[in-house]
Amino acid sequence: MKKRRETNKSDQGMVMALGFFDGVHKGHQALLKKVIEISENDHLESGVMTFVKHPLTLIFPAYTPDLITTNDEKVKIIHSLGIQHVYLDDFNEKLMNLSSENFIRDYLLVKYNIKHLVVGFNYTFGYKGAGNVETLKKYGKKYHFGVSVVSPCIIDGEPVSSTRIRGLIEAGKVDEIEPLLGRPYQIKGKIVKGKGLGHQFDVPTANLKLKSKVILPSSGVYYTKVILHDHVYDGLTNLGANPTFKQHPYTIETFIYDFDENIYNQTMSLTFVKKIRDEIKFDNVDELMDRIKYDIDYIDKIYRNHPSSLQGTK
Numbered sequence: 490m491k492k493r494r495e496t497n498k499s500d501q502g503m504v505m506a507l508g509f510f511d512g513v514h515k516g517h518q519a520l521l522k523k524v525i526e527i528s529e530n531d532h533l534e535s536g537v538m539t540f541v542k543h544p545l546t547l548i549f550p551a552y553t554p555d556l557i558t559t560n561d562e563k564v565k566i567i568h569s570l571g572i573q574h575v576y577l578d579d580f581n582e583k584l585m586n587l588s589s590e591n592f593i594r595d596y597l598l599v600k601y602n603i604k605h606l607v608v609g610f611n612y613t614f615g616y617k618g619a620g621n622v623e624t625l626k627k628y629g630k631k632y633h634f635g636v637s638v639v640s641p642c643i644i645d646g647e648p649v650s651s652t653r654i655r656g657l658i659e660a661g662k663v664d665e666i667e668p669l670l671g672r673p674y675q676i677k678g679k680i681v682k683g684k685g686l687g688h689q690f691d692v693p694t695a696n697l698k699l700k701s702k703v704i705l706p707s708s709g710v711y712y713t714k715v716i717l718h719d720h721v722y723d724g725l726t727n728l729g730a731n732p733t734f735k736q737h738p739y740t741i742e743t744f745i746y747d748f749d750e751n752i753y754n755q756t757m758s759l760t761f762v763k764k765i766r767d768e769i770k771f772d773n774v775d776e777l778m779d780r781i782k783y784d785i786d787y788i789d790k791i792y793r794n795h796p797s798s799l800q801g802t803k
């Protein structure tokens with residue numbers, strides 16, 4: 490990840506996009522495309538300035554959302570889209586209290602050699618979010634930098650936003666996310682030991698431990714794609730507290746089709762394709778295992794062979 494720097498006075502000058510960019514969704518990608526276009530035409534370095542933590546952690550902690558992407562993922566995706574510099578600044582009390590003009594003049598222009606700023610139609614900035622795209626254009630004229638405002642990226646009649654995508658994730662509507670994100674929705678972590686009960690019943694599962702906290706789909710069973718060492722396998726993943734057992738910890742565990750290897754401590758990514766059902770509290774372990782085997786068979790027969798026909802099981 491790019492280290493935070495106190496100053497970045499690139500000699501060439503910079504065209505920079507501003508925002509939090511959680512998920513780096515299609516709306517964000519439209520901004521990044523604009524940045525690259527301007528950087529090529531005007532021979533400027535390309536950059537994104539965002540924050541280490543979501544501004545709400547300071548402004549209104551109770552409303553801080555769990556995030557779609559970790560900082561590492563966000564930086565990697567932004568670079569992969571062709572942006573040269575990603576700056577993760579601290580959003581602190583001092584910054585929070587700057588008026589919009591002071592944020593531009595005493596922060597951005599002091600810290601970065603900005604020639605052009607790119608923001609979205611709904612960008613706000615400065616103390617209590619008082620600055621908007623009109624204010625930004627006004628300061629652009631006053632302090633001699635260009636301003637481009639990207640019009641809303643709309644999908645299915647609504648602007649794409651991190652909030653909208655978080656809502657879909659929390660509702661388990663994982664099959665609606667890819668068009669908004671522009672890539673499959675994925676989580677990543679390490680495989681750790683479970684209780685070993687699944688193995689006992691011929692349903693071995695890989696338990697995933699996340700590297701850092703992210704927003705997760707609602708509890709339940711999902712058809713997933715499992716990425717292990719650059720191989721993609723089919724998987725059936727249960728997220729939740731396994732209500733059949735008393736005081737079971739929250740787990741993310743995956744049965745991987747056509748797979749039988751020891752993979753403890755290895756890195757695994759899960760792409761969520763479709764929610765199959767909610768978690769059920771069974772009367773005993775035998776009923777639970779029967780149902781899991783039924784699900785495994787059902788997905789194998791119906792979904793793995795006929796992707797378009799999945800409707801959810803019983």
Ligand SMILES: Cc1cc2nc3c(=O)[nH]c(=O)nc-3n(C[C@H](O)[C@H](O)[C@H](O)COP(=O)(O)O)c2cc1C
Pocket residue numbers: 683684685686687688694710725726727730731732733734742743744767768769770771777781784
């Ligand atoms: C596809 C699948 C579906 C599951 N569904 C449920 C469920 O509906 N209710 C429940 O209590 N646990 C459910 N589980 C979790 C099991 O309780 C868990 O796999 C079992 O306790 C073994 O855990 P272990 O790997 O930690 O030994 C499910 C697990 C899988 C893989």
Ligand SMILES: Nc1ncnc2c1ncn2[C@@H]1O[C@H](COP(=O)(O)OP(=O)(O)OP(=O)(O)O)[C@@H](O)[C@H]1O
Pocket residue numbers: 507508509510511515516517519520607608609610611612639640641642643648649650651652653
């Ligand atoms: N659908 C969109 N179309 C065009 N620009 C967008 C869109 N969504 C966000 N932007 C712009 O991208 C930048 C980053 O915005 P931000 O991180 O607030 O995204 P967001 O999706 O609106 O987030 P949230 O839902 O958490 O408010 C801002 O300049 C914003 O105006």
